[in-house]
Amino acid sequence: MDQQEFQPTSSEPETQNNKRPSAETKSNSFAKLLVIILIMAVVGGFSAGAGAMFFKNYIMPDETQTPVLTTQPATESTIAASAGDSADIAGIVEAVGPSVISITSTVTYTDFFNTERTAQSSGSGVIFAVTADSVDILTNEHVVSDAKEVMVQLKPDQYFKAEIIGKDKSTDLAIIRIPAADIPAEVLSTVKAAKFGDSDNLKVGEVAIAIGNPLGYNSTVTVGVISAVDREIKDKNSLKLIQTDAAINPGNSGGALVNSRGEVIGINTIKIANTEVEGIGFAIPSNSAVPIVNELASKGFVSRPYLGIYGMEINAETSKAYDIPVGIYVRGVIESSGAESAGIAAEDVIISVDDTRIETMTQLSELLAQHKVGDRVTVRVVRGGNTLELEVTLTDANS
Secondary structure, eight states, X not given: OOOSOXXXXXXXXXXXXTSOOSSOOOOOXXXXXXXXXXXXXOTTTTHHHHOSOTTSOOOOOOSOSSOOOOEEOOOOOSSXXXXXXOBOHHHHHHHHGGGEEEEEEEEEEEOTTSOEEEEEEEEEEEEEEEOSSEEEEEEOHHHHTTXXXXXXXXXXXXXXXXXXXXXXXXXXXXXXXXXXXXXXHHHHTTOOOOOEEOGGGOOTTSEEEEEEOGGGOTTEEEEEEEEEEEEEEGGGTTEEEEEEOSOOOTXXXXXXXXXXXXXXXXXXXXXXXXXXXXXXXXXXXXXXHXXXXXXXXXXXXXXXXXXXXXXXXXXXXXXXXXXXXXXXXXXXXXXXXXXXXXXOOTTOEEEEETTEEOOSHXXXXXXXXXXXXXXXXXXXXXXXXXXXXXXXXXXETTO
């Protein structure tokens, strides 16, 4: 979560629908480098099978009554342009701003004296579906992770309790939902969903508008350009993100990155800033987010194939020192996984999958990300000096 200095209290703050949470979120001086670190050592958790390339090969949900998010084809803007063909920023903000809301999450923790306390932090979210039953909101997973209570501000001083419907740590996306019955008719009538654009059509240099709630300041707008597309951040699970120089500050996480047509083309996620670098922000592309959102809305989690092992890399130096092959050393096998069913055992060394040489955990994750749950792969392992080929049926890492 974007932690704007937790405020400890001796008990939970009293919060009710339509009233502001009792503890105000304060700003905190953030680390000079803000990135989200993915631990790659554990394959069974989601390293080897979660997939480093989240935007590929997801299982789309069957048709259900749950809201479905789609992107809009590139069309001429319905928002007026000002002189010189520059985007009418005010018009865009007026159109999209109401769909970007403030989120306050409450967590509990135990202090040094073993006393349970509560704390609050804030973030942003984007309304993507409004139905007769609910208002569905897309945000970052880290904004609501471990939250005991989530409150959403739809209007000034109008707060409503939201339920976490699904979240995915690997892609840092989550869905929260407010029952329509909990929202007064006069408020619900003003709530609208944002339109999502096609992020695949982005060009470096085009206008980028970040809308969110940094440091608790609601409906803050910053303007810049698309600095790069398909930017890979290794510490962020090798995700390919949109880079922008539009300021993305603490509290902006989960907010919208909008194009000149008033379409959401990214979900703000992280910012890099230190004494030598400023103006580097990142957003999850809309085309990557949409299938994740629909799967989360459908079943609450994202299906990802995995082998079901705990592993560690054996490099050339270790291989020579211990006279074992370069590959992935199996430290353990997860119960009821495809690896266990196929006969993979602790102390095996995986050297290839489907005739592709495997030397690193990243290679294994990327290869498995090209498959889907239920696919069969041929895994070659070395066991006691002998090479074995085992057929593994990939199971769901998150089921």
